Amino acid sequence: MTNTQVTLVQIDNYGPWTVTPDPRREADLQTMQSRLFADISQFVGNRGGYAFFTRFDNMIAVTNGCSLEEHALLQESVGNRYPVTLSLGVATGTSPVQALSDATERLQAAGSAQDKNRRECLEGRAIEDGYRTDDDIQIAHFDVINATGNYTDELNAFDTFIEIEQGYAELMRHMRYAHDSLSFFVGGDNVIVICPDLEEADYAEATAHVAEAVDVELQVGVGRGKSAHEAGFDAKHALETCRADGTRVELEWETA
Numbered sequence: 001m002t003n004t005q006v007t008l009v010q011i012d013n014y015g016p017w018t019v020t021p022d023p024r025r026e027a028d029l030q031t032m033q034s035r036l037f038a039d040i041s042q043f044v045g046n047r048g049g050y051a052f053f054t055r056f057d058n059m060i061a062v063t064n065g066c067s068l069e070e071h072a073l074l075q076e077s078v079g080n081r082y083p084v085t086l087s088l089g090v091a092t093g094t095s096p097v098q099a100l101s102d103a104t105e106r107l108q109a110a111g112s113a114q115d116k117n118r119r120e121c122l123e124g125r126a127i128e129d130g131y132r133t134d135d136d137i138q139i140a141h142f143d144v145i146n147a148t149g150n151y152t153d154e155l156n157a158f159d160t161f162i163e164i165e166q167g168y169a170e171l172m173r174h175m176r177y178a179h180d181s182l183s184f185f186v187g188g189d190n191v192i193v194i195c196p197d198l199e200e201a202d203y204a205e206a207t208a209h210v211a212e213a214v215d216v217e218l219q220v221g222v223g224r225g226k227s228a229h230e231a232g233f234d235a236k237h238a239l240e241t242c243r244a245d246g247t248r249v250e251l252e253w254e255t256a
């Protein structure tokens with residue numbers, strides 16, 4: 001049974017900061033946001049977690065294995081090195097969507113994202129080490145079949161981007177509302193999805209849905225693990241099996 005620990009990362013009072021005392025140069029904001037994401041990804045990644053940039057002012061991480069003390073250390077380190085601070089909401093659930101909703105509610109209860117008195121809040125609970133299991137996380141790694149041949153080498157870079165984003169938009173909505181899962185674009189033609197306990201038929205249904213709706217063909221490898229890294233790594237290996245065998249869906253625990 002999955003037990004996903006999700007952390008919502010919110011930059012405190014960021015909207016007002018971007019325009020105070022005057023609007024700040026956009027390239028500087030983009031540089032700061034991407035460096036902050038890189039730091040959070042490295043911090044969480046070094047502890048076996050995954051972080052996703054999402055909207056940059058709000059980022060979402062899978063943090064099984066990260067204690068509340070470590071979350072506080074991330075806040076302190078960012079607060080010391082950046083012109084902004086972070087608030088963090090942490091929650092766990094068998095459904096990743098429910099866990100994120102709970103983490104979000106905890107931050108919302110502490111104050112608005114644009115409340116200048118809400119700074120460096122840390123709300124919620126982490127899973128205690130003794131309660132972690134080898135199938136706490138299920139991760140699906142989707143990619144567009146032959147994106148290079150069908151899009152990258154055929155269309156201009158912007159038209160390729162539109163096709164890939166269409167596939168992502170349809171997949172993220174479908175996985176959210178039909179399968180209680182959180183999907184994140186991670187670059188190229190790849191989408192990583194944090195799932196509850198889904199089965200091969202669910203993934204086959206999802207790829208068929210996206211093909212039917214927006215004519216983008218996907219393949220998917222799925223893994224399970226104690227941490228996001230372990231589950232995600234297995235998912236990558238399963239995706240390699242899709243590529244080698246020409247299959248649409250591979251579950252690592254069934255092919256291994």
Ligand SMILES: Nc1nc2c(ncn2[C@@H]2O[C@H](COP(=O)(O)OP(=O)(O)OP(=O)(O)O)[C@@H](O)[C@H]2O)c(=O)[nH]1
Pocket residue numbers: 143144145146147148149186187188189190236243
């Ligand atoms: N984030 C991330 N991006 C990847 C990964 N593998 C590939 N990519 C990205 O996806 C792009 C396309 O690579 P592939 O998916 O291997 O190429 P493809 O043409 O779709 O070929 P097939 O996947 O074999 O059908 C690359 O340029 C990378 O940007 C991965 O594991 N993680």
